[in-house]
Amino acid sequence: MIVRCDYSRRRFVTWAAALGGGLAAAAPAHALSRTEGERSRTRVHYIAAETVTWNYAPQGRNLVAARSFNSSERVVACTGDNRLGPVFEKSRYREYTDDTFTKPADRGHAPYTGLLGPVIRAQVGDTITVVFRNNTPFPASMHPHGVFYSKGDEGVEAPGGDPGANGVVEPGGTHRYTWYVPERAGPGPDDPSSIGWVYHDHSVTMGVPGVHAGLVGPLVVSRRGEAAPDGSPYDVNREVFSLFQEFDENDSHYLRRNIDRFGGNRRIDEASREFQRSNRKPSINGYLFGNGPRGVSDTSPSVILEKGKKTRWYVMALGGTRDTHTPHWHGNTVTIRGHRADVVSVLPATVVTADMRPDNSGNWLFHCHVDEHMLSGMSTLYRVR
Ligand SMILES: [Cu+2]
Structure with a gap:
């Protein structure tokens, strides 16, 4: 399969015309009423792990620089000799409305969040139940950070590799996770009204x-008494989720399938440094160079903030030693537990909760400040209007 890389500008103009005013619909609205007090509840999610065909650069050009990819960018973003290109089979967590797993639920999944699984929310005192179906061809699990779980709901490969134990789910299987949200899973004394954690597969220790x-x-997780009915923090107008991760397709269990499906008749040398380098995708939510969901960010940033409105960013990272990231906002600044910054540091499996009250309108860069990452795709744009 050949994936075209250098779409013409004309095509984007056409998309822009077709979309009309629909772009604004991408920004989710948050309930702001503080009506729920401290009542504890059980929040039930139906989440499946699924195989998807994922494109790291669906727009096929560098939207941050507003031009075609240059020769070094093409290594990670384009199909070529001894490289697979921007499209891969991947896995994704997807939320459904019930345990038939037939009707996708949009709750907690704005298009810009890309590869990220659905946002799971809770208030301190709640219980989270996830009915998890593994529809991928590999064992999978959901391992949460921060919350309280028993061994059976840890989502981690059992010692000795006993399949089906500790919440690791074989292909086609289902597991019901119960995670409790005690005080120690919520904001600490110096934290804002909510904090972020990650959940991820941990099926292979x-x-x-x-x-x-x-x-x-x-x-x-929001502080007790500080959550809207949906669990989001009551004092925040908008939340944005950004995962900085160099997805390493050399380490994905789809590698063989991806070579077979996307290698075409081209020369592929799996052992070569060139091939392996092309498979490392320093992306934000699974997108390179400001690319984003088709139809949403073809012509403009997919994250649109309102000037003067309190915005909470959850900046996450995951991956290996190369995943030392310093996300940087142009144009505006944030506060993190009372400290001011416009660059934050994230390491694998950490989350920084940063509050922004944008005062500066326009389209602004949001990128990793580690040179190698920025130059290889870990950059995007956000808009303040
Ligand atoms: Cu980085």
Whole structure:
């Protein structure tokens, strides 16, 4: 399969005309009423792990620089000799409305969040139940950070590799996770009204094929008494989720399938440094160079913020030693537990909760400040209007 890389500008103009005013619909609205008090509840999710065909650069050009990919960018973003291109089979967590797993639920999945699984929310005192179906051809699990779980709901490969134990689910199987949200899972004394965690596949203890395949998502816990009915923090107008991860397709358990499906008749040398380098995708939510969901970010940033409105960013990372990231906002600044910054530091499996009240309108860069990452795709745009 050949994936075209250099779409003409004309095509984008056409898309823009077709979309009309629909772009604004991408920004989710949050309930702001503080009506629920401290009542504890059980929040039930139906989440499946699925195989998807994922494009890291669906727009086929560098939207941050507003031009075609240059020669070094083409290594990660384009099909070529001894490389697979921007399209891969990956896994993704997807939410459904019930345990038939037939009707997708949009709750907690704005298009810009890309590969991320659905946002799981809770208030301190709640219980989270996830009915998890593994519809991928590999073992999979959901391992949450921060919350309280028993061994059977840890989502981690059991010692000795006993399949089906500890919440690891074989292909086609289902598991019901119960996670409790005590005080220690919520904001600490110096934290804002909510904090972020990650959940991810942990089905192989000594290996990360599921994480690099794409199984990762955000978990938000609000302080008791400070949540809207949906669990989101009551004092925030908008939340944005950004995962900085160099997805390493060499470590994904789809590698062989991807070579077979996307290698075509081209020369592929799996052992070569060139091939392996092309498979490392330093992306934000699974997108390179400001690319985003088709129909949403073809012509403009997919994250649109309102000037003066309180915005909470959950900046996450996952991956290996190369995943030392310093996300940087142009144009605006944030506060993190009372400290001001416009660059934050994230390491694998950490989450930084950063509050922004944008005062500066326009389209602004949001990128990793580590040169190698920025130049290889870990950059995007956000808009303040
Ligand atoms: Cu980085």
